[in-house]
Amino acid sequence: LYFPINIIIMKLLMKHFLLSIYTFRARALFIGLFVICGNMGYAQNIRYVDASKVPGVSQNGTTWAKAYPTLKEALEVAHTDISIEEIHVAQGTYYPTGTQSGTDRDLTFGLYRGNLKLLGGFPTGGGSRNIKANPTILSGEINNAARTDDNSRHVMVIAGLGAEEELLRIDGFSIQWGHATGNNAVTYNNQEIARQNGGGVAIVNNNNRNNIHIFNCVISGNWAENTGAGFYIKDSFPILGNCLIAGNYADYGGGIFNYDKAIPWIISCTIAGNHSNNSGGGGMRNSGEGTFPRLVNTIIYGNRGGGVVNYNDGALTAAYSLIEGRDDLGPENLVSTTNPQFVNLVVPTTANTDGDYRLLSTSPCIDMAADFYVRELLETDLDQNLRIVCTTDMGAYEFPKFVRILTHPVSASYCKSRVTSFSVTASYATQYQWEVKQGDAEFTPIQSSESYTGINTPTLVINHATVEMQGYQYRCVAKNDCGSEDLSNAAVLTMENLIQITKQPVEVIDCAERSAVFNVEALNVAGYQWQVNTGTGFVNVVNNTLYSGATTSILKINTTSTTMAGYEYRCVLSHICLPDVVTNPAMLTSKFIAIRFVKAGATGSGLSWNDASGNLQKMIDESCDGAEIWVAGGTYKPTKIPDGLSDNRNKTFVMRKDIKLYGGFA
Numbered sequence: 001l002y003f004p005i006n007i008i009i010m011k012l013l014m015k016h017f018l019l020s021i022y023t024f025r026a027r028a029l030f031i032g033l034f035v036i037c038g039n040m041g042y043a044q045n046i047r048y049v050d051a052s053k054v055p056g057v058s059q060n061g062t063t064w065a066k067a068y069p070t071l072k073e074a075l076e077v078a079h080t081d082i083s084i085e086e087i088h089v090a091q092g093t094y095y096p097t098g099t100q101s102g103t104d105r106d107l108t109f110g111l112y113r114g115n116l117k118l119l120g121g122f123p124t125g126g127g128s129r130n131i132k133a134n135p136t137i138l139s140g141e142i143n144n145a146a147r148t149d150d151n152s153r154h155v156m157v158i159a160g161l162g163a164e165e166e167l168l169r170i171d172g173f174s175i176q177w178g179h180a181t182g183n184n185a186v187t188y189n190n191q192e193i194a195r196q197n198g199g200g201v202a203i204v205n206n207n208n209r210n211n212i213h214i215f216n217c218v219i220s221g222n223w224a225e226n227t228g229a230g231f232y233i234k235d236s237f238p239i240l241g242n243c244l245i246a247g248n249y250a251d252y253g254g255g256i257f258n259y260d261k262a263i264p265w266i267i268s269c270t271i272a273g274n275h276s277n278n279s280g281g282g283g284m285r286n287s288g289e290g291t292f293p294r295l296v297n298t299i300i301y302g303n304r305g306g307g308v309v310n311y312n313d314g315a316l317t318a319a320y321s322l323i324e325g326r327d328d329l330g331p332e333n334l335v336s337t338t339n340p341q342f343v344n345l346v347v348p349t350t351a352n353t354d355g356d357y358r359l360l361s362t363s364p365c366i367d368m369a370a371d372f373y374v375r376e377l378l379e380t381d382l383d384q385n386l387r388i389v390c391t392t393d394m395g396a397y398e399f400p401k402f403v404r405i406l407t408h409p410v411s412a413s414y415c416k417s418r419v420t421s422f423s424v425t426a427s428y429a430t431q432y433q434w435e436v437k438q439g440d441a442e443f444t445p446i447q448s449s450e451s452y453t454g455i456n457t458p459t460l461v462i463n464h465a466t467v468e469m470q471g472y473q474y475r476c477v478a479k480n481d482c483g484s485e486d487l488s489n490a491a492v493l494t495m496e497n498l499i500q501i502t503k504q505p506v507e508v509i510d511c512a513e514r515s516a517v518f519n520v521e522a523l524n525v526a527g528y529q530w531q532v533n534t535g536t537g538f539v540n541v542v543n544n545t546l547y548s549g550a551t552t553s554i555l556k557i558n559t560t561s562t563t564m565a566g567y568e569y570r571c572v573l574s575h576i577c578l579p580d581v582v583t584n585p586a587m588l589t590s591k592f593i594a595i596r597f598v599k600a601g602a603t604g605s606g607l608s609w610n611d612a613s614g615n616l617q618k619m620i621d622e623s624c625d626g627a628e629i630w631v632a633g634g635t636y637k638p639t640k641i642p643d644g645l646s647d648n649r650n651k652t653f654v655m656r657k658d659i660k661l662y663g664g665f666a
Contacts, residue, residue, distance in 0.1 A: 045083045049074045051092030052124050064090075064126030071138070072098040075109060078116060085115055089173075090122045091134035095142050096152045102142045105182070109138055109156040112189040114165030114208055120172035121216075131172035131216055132384050139223070140178040140199070148223065148351070149177035153186075153195050154202045155222070158236075160189035161206040167665045169213040175200045176353055180224040180250075196225040197257070198232030199351075200248065205235045210265065211240040216382055219243060221353040224250035227285070228257030229351065230274065231264075239265040241374075241384045244396045247352040253285035254303060254348070257313065259289035265557075267373055268297040268381070270357045270395040275348040276305030282348070283324070284306045286314030295321050297369035299395040303343045307336075320370040322394055332370075340395065358383070358397040365394035366401075390482035403429045403484045409474060409491035414465050415577035417660040422474050423459040424488050429478035434460040437490065438475040449470075462493070470495045497524045499573050505586035510560060511593060511606065511624035520571045520583050521556040527574040530555040534567055535587065541569075557588070564588055596623050600634025615639070620656055628660040 015232030028342075050067035053059055061077065062069040068074045071094040078084045093100075096107045111118070120136030121129045155178040161168065177197030185192040191205045198204075199222035206212060219230040229250035231240075243266075245255040254274035258264060282303030286293060287310075295318040300307045307324035308316060318326070322334040341363040346355035359365055369392040380385050382396040389401045409422035423433075433454045435443040446455045456460045458472060459627045472493045479485040503521035510516045518530070530550050531538040541550040548556045555569060568585040575581070596619040597612040604611035606619050609632075613619050616636045619629050638651040655661070 004305050011415060014387075040058060040361075045081075046086045046088060047074050047077065048088050048090075048126065049094070050090040050124060050126075051094060052090070058532030069125075070094060070098040071109060072096065073105075075111070078242065079110075079112060082113060082115070082423060086117045088122050088126075088129075089118070089120045089136050090124050090126065091120075091136050092124070093137040093139050095139055096155060097142050099154075100139075100142055100145070100269045103150070105142070105150065105179075106186045106195075108152060108154045108188065108202075108458075110155065110159045110188055111168060111170070112160055114161055114168045114211055114495045117167075117169040117171065118173075119169075129172070130384060132383075135174060136172060137174045137176065139176055141176075142381050148177065148179050149181065151177055152182045153182060154178055154193065154198050154200075157188045157193065157198070157204070158201070158206060158212055158238075159191040159193065159204045161208045161212070162172060163207040163209065165206075165208040165211060167211045167213065168208075169215065170217065171213070171215045172217070174218040174220070176219070176221040177351075178222040178224075178229075180222075180229070182225075193232075194226065197227045199224040199229045200231060200252070202228070202232045203234070203236045203238050203262075204232070206237070208237075210237045210239055212236065213241065214238060214243060215241040215378070217243045218382070219245045219255075220247040221351045222248045223351040224248075224257075227252045227259070230253050230271075231256040232259070233257070233262040234259045235261045235342040237263050237265075238409045239267065240269055241267045242380075242396050243269045243377050244357055244382060245271045246355055246357055247268065247346065247348060249275045249348060250280070250349040251277045252280035252287075254280075254282045256284045256293075256306060258284065258286045258291045258293050258604045259286040262286075262288075263291070263292065266293060266295045266298050268369065268378055268387070268392070268394075268396060269299075270397070271298065271300045272342065273346045273348050273352075273355050273358050274303045275350075276303075276309075278550070279306050279309065281306050281311075284316070285309045285311060286316055287311045289313040292316065295319070295323070296373045297321060297392060297394050298323075299340050299365060300324055301340050302347070304348050320368065320373070320394065334368060334394075357395070359393060359395065359399045361399060363393075363582070366399045367391040367393060369394045389484055390480075401428050401480065401484065402480055403427065403478050403480050403486045405476075405478060405486045407489045407525055408489040409460075411494070413494040413496045413576075414462070415496045415575075416467060418577055420462045420465050420493070421454075421459050422462075422476075422491050424476045424478065425458060426478035426486060427482070428480050428482075429458075429486075430481055431479040432456050432458055433477045433479075435475050435477065437475075441469070443475060443490075444471070455558060457615050463493065465493070467495055469493050491601065496576055496578065498578065499524050499575055499581040501573070501581065501583060504584045505569060505571065507587045507589060509589040509593070509605070510622070511627075514560055514622075514624075516553060516557040516560050518557075518569045518571075518588075519555065519584055520573070522573055524575065524582075525553075525573045526576045528552055529572040529574070531570050531572060532567055533570075538568075538570065538585075560588065593624050596627060596628055597632075598629060598636075599632040600636060617653060619663070620653070620659060623656070623659055625656075625658045628662060630665050631661065631663045632665045633663075 047061035048067035053069040143150040180199040182195035213474040229248035254276040255271040282305035283300040291314040318329040341360040343356035381398040414420035418529030473490040475490040478486045500523040530541040570585040596606040600611035602614040606613035
């Protein structure tokens with residue numbers, strides 16, 4: 001989102017005036033804002049660059065499909081066709097020479113006109129811009145990739161812009177591996193730049209007063225034999241915002257060298273892990289009359305050769321910043337010995353692109369910057385996170401203070417009248433509100449009551465679940481004081497079903513010295529425990545030589561005896577959370593049964609004609625020794641296959657000794 005820059009700056013001016021008028025130093029910071037002018041405008045003519053494209057005559061840059069494969073081509077066209085207002089660059093690596101195999105070290109990404117936006121961070125083939133997801137690299141690593149001394153001397157040069165030039169914006173790039181070495185100077189847009197200065201970006205002799213914006217860029221791994229490995233700024237007024245300047249190495253001004261009326265605004269930047277020799281200003285060196293950088297919301301820390309060195313009338317101002325080694329810049333800055341607590345500060349020994357300069361959660365730089373400097377200029381940080389969440393942080397990266405649900409409530413089954421709960425965990429949340437959805441109604445906030453407690457905590461407790469709550473849905477809204485919130489998934493409350501006995505144990509009448517079985521069938525059972533009453537009350541059955549299956553649905557008595565006649569058996573059914581349910585008792589009758597009765601088609605137990613069995617083989621197997629089996633007229637088919645045999649044709653009636661079988665009954 002782009003705004004007329006003069007309107008933005010006037011807003012910043014008024015806010016800063018009201019808050020900072022009490023110090024001359026703060027006043028000096030906003031006086032310079034008067035000169036910022038220009039209009040960021042809206043694009044009328046765009047060219048596209050995509051490193052994945054193959055060079056060809058059809059690649060004229062007018063669409064993503066016809067995108068230029070090199071940024072070099074797009075810039076050459078933009079310098080002759082001033083109607084081009086934006087260049088959109090897809091992720092990938094681009095070289096000043098066009099291709100990585102180029103050898104001309106003096107070639108650079110030259111920017112010599114205004115009313116132009118150079119925007120990186122688009123996906124391959126085009127689409128929504130996201131500079132974090134789509135890294136776009138401008139690299140000086142040409143020629144032999146195994147060496148750096150043959151790299152491009154200046155990866156980017158901005159030079160000779162006249163006072164009439166409108167805004168030039170460079171946004172969303174990593175600028176790295178420049179290697180500024182060599183004798184003499186090279187002329188770019190009629191401006192001489194020494195080969196030894198400005199390995200990353202050289203900004204020289206521009207008169208368009210704060211109409212050069214370099215936002216959301218990483219300047220790292222650059223080297224300069226003399227000055228300004230990251231930035232070399234001379235007689236220019238750029239604004240640097242949301243930039244990380246790290247891992248750069250020079251004799252003087254490892255991160256930034258400001259020279260001869262250089263007056264940059266540096267807003268919400270991190271300058272760390274840079275190196276200079278001879279205490280030449282590892283983070284920044286300001287040299288020459290009229291050189292006067294203005295820093296706000298910025299961190300300069302962990303640079304070798306001094307954080308900031310002023311030389312030959314160079315000076316700087318800073319507000320709401322951490323400038324290592326400088327406690328003379330105003331009370332709104334942090335004490336200069338404060339450790340900003342980066343995730344990974346790399347102590348520089350050479351040019352590098354290492355380190356992680358995001359803030360740890362314990363960083364004293366969190367919430368210590370001034371919102372009014374970034375409210376409209378910098379809506380997001382270098383990671384594309386919103387800048388103002390609670391209060392702005394110092395440096396290029398906001399610590400992510402967004403509420404995020406980490407673990408969601410889990411649907412579960414609970415029991416009537418039992419205490420139940422749902423829980424969430426969330427990052428950076430200070431407020432919670434549980435909601436319930438009853439049937440087809442909308443989710444509504446839960447009020448404290450006898451049924452609910454913990455409605456404003458990470459854990460909702462349901463003190464008295466009822467049958468009516470079956471199917472209720474619960475979710476949590478987590479918030480913080482910064483206005484960030486997140487909504488959990490919904491979890492469903494399901495009431496556990498009651499135990500339903502579908503078949504009770506029944507009396508077993510059997511012969512002595514035989515096995516007997518009791519069984520129960522039921523739904524929603526968590527466990528079984530059979531009990532026996534031998535005349536003195538029910539006690540639990542345990543598995544041994546007499547019993548097996550004591551904790552299953554089927555209890556087997558391995559060998560009955562006449563002394564067990566009259567024993568009662570029942571089963572205790574346990575629920576996951578409800579009280580136990582006990583079956584009806586069933587009696588074991590162990591006695592001699594003289595006659596079994598069989599009638600074709602009958603389904604009884606065989607103890608009488610009225611309760612006749614239709615299964616002749618079963619009666620043979622279950623009859624007591626010496627008993628008789630009376631069989632009514634009809635047809636009976638064999639059902640038993642003798643051991644060791646197969647095939648249904650082997651089915652036969654298997655008789656037992658001492659059994660008398662009589663047919664012919666009516």
